[in-house]
Each structure stands twice: as structure tokens, then as C-alpha cells.
Amino acid sequence: MSSRTFLISLAGFGCYFGLLLITPKAFPAFGASTTHFLLILSSMVLMPLLAITAIWAIGALITAKLDKHAMGPAARTAGRVSLAGVAAFFICIALASILPNTLPTGSYDSPFNRALWLDPGFATDPPGQATPRQKMLAAVIAQLPHKSRSEIETMLGPSMNTPYFQSTGRDLIYATGPQRDSVFGLDSEWLLIWLDEHGTYKRHTIATD
Numbered sequence: 001m002s003s004r005t006f007l008i009s010l011a012g013f014g015c016y017f018g019l020l021l022i023t024p025k026a027f028p029a030f031g032a033s034t035t036h037f038l039l040i041l042s043s044m045v046l047m048p049l050l051a052i053t054a055i056w057a058i059g060a061l062i063t064a065k066l067d068k069h070a071m072g073p074a075a076r077t078a079g080r081v082s083l084a085g086v087a088a089f090f091i092c093i094a095l096a097s098i099l100p101n102t103l104p105t106g107s108y109d110s111p112f113n114r115a116l117w118l119d120p121g122f123a124t125d126p127p128g129q130a131t132p133r134q135k136m137l138a139a140v141i142a143q144l145p146h147k148s149r150s151e152i153e154t155m156l157g158p159s160m161n162t163p164y165f166q167s168t169g170r171d172l173i174y175a176t177g178p179q180r181d182s183v184f185g186l187d188s189e190w191l192l193i194w195l196d197e198h199g200t201y202k203r204h205t206i207a208t209d
Contacts, residue, residue: 009084017092028181029105037183054082104180106130112139131177144201171195
């Protein structure tokens with residue numbers, strides 16, 4: 001019965017933390033859903049409860065050891081449930097950290113079009129829709145490897161002169177439009193590019209301010 005309690009709890013918490021931490025990384029649109037927002041809110045209650053339950057179970061175990069008697073059934077169950085919750089949380093954190101980053105929703109919709117990318121009105125589309133730059137983001141990123149700074153700037157235009165993300169050491173930065181895959185979408189989205197010691201593309205990220 002003890003192992004069954006632990007396994008059932010582990011499965012339940014695994015589903016919960018999987019939806020909270022892993023699903024938005026694999027399917028970015030889920031991160032903008034009401035369901036995910038409610039999961040975030042519920043985690044603010046669940047995580048403290050898990051911590052309190054774990055502390056209570058540890059205290060009961062120490063007391064039982066000192067008094068040389070068995071733990072009560074409620075304390076044992078609480079310990080197994082809290083252990084399962086903590087284990088599921090860290091397993092999902094580990095899995096989320098090794099999953100490759102998926103581009104935001106809409107990034108694969110269009111091929112690269114230099115004229116549209118350089119159009120100064122690229123971000124004037126109706127709210128809630130991906131901008132032309134955002135729609136061709138996957139096509140842009142696919143062409144970045146092995147390119148030098150001059151080749152990237154020939155392709156995408158000069159890097160913006162902005163203080164945003166300077167502390168990251170990024171070499172080039174381009175605005176792509178409003179934040180996607182967010183319930184509120186209050187921030188802006190940026191393409192950050194780093195170069196290696198030879199001035200050639202090294203890596204990139206999509207960041208929000």
C-alpha cells in the first residue's frame with residue numbers, strides 16, 4: 001500500500017508539473033492559454049502546501065525516532081505524498097531543461113522575405129496577430145549558421161541601437177513584434193544573436209523584455 005500511494009501520487013504530480021513546465025516548452029501556444037495561467041496560480045498554493053507537508057512529515061519522523069515508536073499513518077501518507085510531489089517537480093524541471101526550445105507560435109508560417117523584414121512598418125499588424133518578421137522567424141534562423149556579422153546585417157539590416165539586453169553580451173539585436181504565447185502579452189519580442197571570436201554566428205535566442 002505504501003508504494004502504491006507513492007506511485008499514484010508521483011503519477012498525479014507528474015501530470016500536473018508536466019503540464020505546468022514541459023507542455024509550454026513543446027507547445028508554446030499552451031503557455032498563452034487560460035489553463036496554463038490557472039496552473040500557475042494553483043502552483044502558488046500547491047508548492048507551499050507541499051513544503052509544509054514535507055516539514056510536518058520530517059518532524060513526525062524525527063519525533064518517532066526519538067521516542068522509539070512508529071510514525072502515525074497520517075504522517076506516513078503525508079511523507080510519501082510530499083516526497084512524490086517534490087520528486088515529480090524536479091524530474092519535470094530536469095526534462096524541461098533538456099528539451100530544445102521551440103519557437104513561438106506562428107514562427108514557421110512564412111519563408112524569409114528580405115523586403116518584408118526590412119519594412120519599417122512590420123509591427124503595425126492588428127493586435128493578436130504575428131508580425132511579418134515573426135512569421136518568417138524560423139526561416140531566418142535556419143539561414144544564420146556560418147554567417148558573419150556583415151552577412152547577417154546584409155540579410156537583416158543593421159542591428160538596433162538599443163540598451164535592451166546589453167548585459168547578456170549579445171552582438172546583434174532585432175525587434176520582431178509584440179510578445180507571443182503569453183496570457184497578457186505586454187512585452188516586446190526580440191531576436192538576439194551572439195557571434196564567436198571570429199565574428200561568425202554562434203547562437204541566438206528569442207527574448208522578451
